[in-house]
Amino acid sequence: MFSSWTRAASRRSFLLFALTAGFGLRPAAAQQPTTPDPAPKPTFADVAYGRYERNTLDFWKADTKEPAPVLIFIHGGGFLVGDKSKLDPGVVEYYLRAGISFVSINYRYSTQAPYPAPMLDGARAVQFIRSKAAEWNIDPKRVAAYGGSAGAGISLWVGFHEDLAKPESADPVERQSTRLACVGSIDGQTSYNPLTIREWIGGRAWENGALVKLFGLSSTADFQKPENQKIFDDASAITHLTKDAPPVVMFYFERDEPLPADAKPGQGIHHPKFGHMLKEKMDALGIECVERNAKDGRQPPVKIAMQEFLRDHLLGKESK
Numbered sequence: 001m002f003s004s005w006t007r008a009a010s011r012r013s014f015l016l017f018a019l020t021a022g023f024g025l026r027p028a029a030a031q032q033p034t035t036p037d038p039a040p041k042p043t044f045a046d047v048a049y050g051r052y053e054r055n056t057l058d059f060w061k062a063d064t065k066e067p068a069p070v071l072i073f074i075h076g077g078g079f080l081v082g083d084k085s086k087l088d089p090g091v092v093e094y095y096l097r098a099g100i101s102f103v104s105i106n107y108r109y110s111t112q113a114p115y116p117a118p119m120l121d122g123a124r125a126v127q128f129i130r131s132k133a134a135e136w137n138i139d140p141k142r143v144a145a146y147g148g149s150a151g152a153g154i155s156l157w158v159g160f161h162e163d164l165a166k167p168e169s170a171d172p173v174e175r176q177s178t179r180l181a182c183v184g185s186i187d188g189q190t191s192y193n194p195l196t197i198r199e200w201i202g203g204r205a206w207e208n209g210a211l212v213k214l215f216g217l218s219s220t221a222d223f224q225k226p227e228n229q230k231i232f233d234d235a236s237a238i239t240h241l242t243k244d245a246p247p248v249v250m251f252y253f254e255r256d257e258p259l260p261a262d263a264k265p266g267q268g269i270h271h272p273k274f275g276h277m278l279k280e281k282m283d284a285l286g287i288e289c290v291e292r293n294a295k296d297g298r299q300p301p302v303k304i305a306m307q308e309f310l311r312d313h314l315l316g317k318e319s320k
Contacts, residue, residue, distance in 0.1 A: 049128035057105040064099045069142030069314035072103045076149030078210035079110040114216030115235045122154040127176035144182045152188025156237035159183040182313040185250035187270035190278040193232035194223035203259035205268035247288035249309040251302040
């Protein structure tokens with residue numbers, strides 16, 4: 001049974017699609033209702049980066065003389081649905097024009113393999129991309145990732161986790177670093193521990209069916225069992241935060257207010273409090289963290305702020 005998290009994924013997919021379209025910064029005339037431009041054809045499509053069926057990616061190569069930085073998009077969908085094709089051509093076009101190569105990946109759903117499979121797939125994709133540095137004209141020191149909801153959770157987890165490289169591995173991909181230059185999060189969960197979510201968000205956000213499936217459990221009753229707490233925390237990006245973490249930009253669509261008394265199970269799973277808790281810890285460590293709300297009315301709008309943050313950090317133009 002799909003939770004409100006998963007039901008919301010289909011509704012949010014349009015919002016995220018429209019959001020990333022704004023990254024293209026097209027002229028006003030081009031923003032009128034028209035037939036959408038076809039997506040730019042990937043330089044390489046459906047490339048296998050691992051041994052599982054959903055370990056595939058699309059790669060768009062920036063036209064640069066020098067090795068280019070790379071931005072990886074990781075789709076959302078509660079770890080249950082979603083696909084690498086669900087992005088607007090505008091976001092790809094924008095980064096290619098900026099001299100940044102672009103990647104969109106698939107990863108295993110939790111129904112195919114529970115945690116840590118989705119996170120490890122994200123890490124494997126980073127390693128695979130680095131292994132292609134010479135062939136694809138990539139700068140392996142400038143690799144970043146961003147995504148929405150579950151994709152944000154994976155991006156943050158990979159970004160904060162200790163390096164998963166295995167220098168002595170017989171697999172040349174596994175020898176590559178999993179570290180990221182920066183991370184972007186849209187509606188991301190910074191903790192997947194249901195009891196932590198109950199504490200932070202309140203209401204019934206923690207009673208989420210997608211979390212049951214993420215951890216391969218039988219029901220929400222398993223959330224209370226002490227033996228599950230270690231894996232819940234291990235799945236949470238905020239657990240792995242250290243002073244060596246990369247800078248982060250994040251924003252949320254939900255209003256920054258308490259949940260209603262009649263909140264339904266899973267409601268609030270994209271609450272801005274997830275971002276507040278991470279920013280508090282990153283600020284304490286002196287790591288750059290930009291947190292915004294789509295309804296805050298500030299300039300530049302969140303979509304442009306995220307666009308510029310990721311672009312500038314990958315190109316080395318961030319504010320000093």
